[in-house]
Amino acid sequence: MSDSLERLYLAVLAARDLDPATSRTARLFQRGPSKMAKKLAEEAIEVVIDAVNGDTDAVIRESADLLYNLTVLWASAGVRPEDVWREMTRREDMLGIAEKLPKSSMKLSKVASPRVAARRPIVALEGRAARKRH
Numbered sequence: 001m002s003d004s005l006e007r008l009y010l011a012v013l014a015a016r017d018l019d020p021a022t023s024r025t026a027r028l029f030q031r032g033p034s035k036m037a038k039k040l041a042e043e044a045i046e047v048v049i050d051a052v053n054g055d056t057d058a059v060i061r062e063s064a065d066l067l068y069n070l071t072v073l074w075a076s077a078g079v080r081p082e083d084v085w086r087e088m089t090r091r092e093d094m095l096g097i098a099e100k101l102p103k104s105s106m107k108l109s110k111v112a113s114p115r116v117a118a119r120r121p122i123v124a125l126e127g128r129a130a131r132k133r134h
């Protein structure tokens, strides 16, 4: 998937300076980050609605639109796909899966190297859905 997103990101960068009359991407860049954010939010809501309605094919289509609008916003914000992959790898090293660190966690700058940082134990609780103990 990252290859597809990286190819799309490069295509978006290439389209940025095209004629807005013929390129949707160029038009989004012309209209700026607030329009990009609006489109991204719209696509996210469309994915949610289609998922709630159980329309798998629509979820797939709208997810592609969502990822397109996300790469446009990344490009506008100066974020590269590899920046995001690096953050996901850092979280995976810390926690075993690519998840957000708990808000209560220490500032990562104070934490030893991610590979050394202790992983939170995952404890299966009797009779209840297993959840992580902080």
Ligand SMILES: N=c1c2ncn([C@@H]3O[C@H](COP(=O)(O)OP(=O)(O)OP(=O)(O)O)[C@@H](O)[C@H]3O)c2ncn1[C@@H]1O[C@H](COP(=O)(O)O)[C@@H](O)[C@H]1O
Pocket: 008, 011, 012, 015, 018, 022, 023, 024, 025, 026, 042, 064, 065, 068
């Ligand atoms: N991957 C995409 C891509 N995915 C989705 N979209 C557009 O994003 C729209 C999202 O669906 P919406 O229903 O929200 O859009 P819409 O309702 O038609 O438009 P609005 O009325 O909401 O403005 C789709 O209609 C597509 O036109 C894309 N437009 C372009 N790309 C790629 O971006 C690159 C640059 O293409 P151009 O922007 O055409 O230069 C190329 O590689 C393209 O393949």
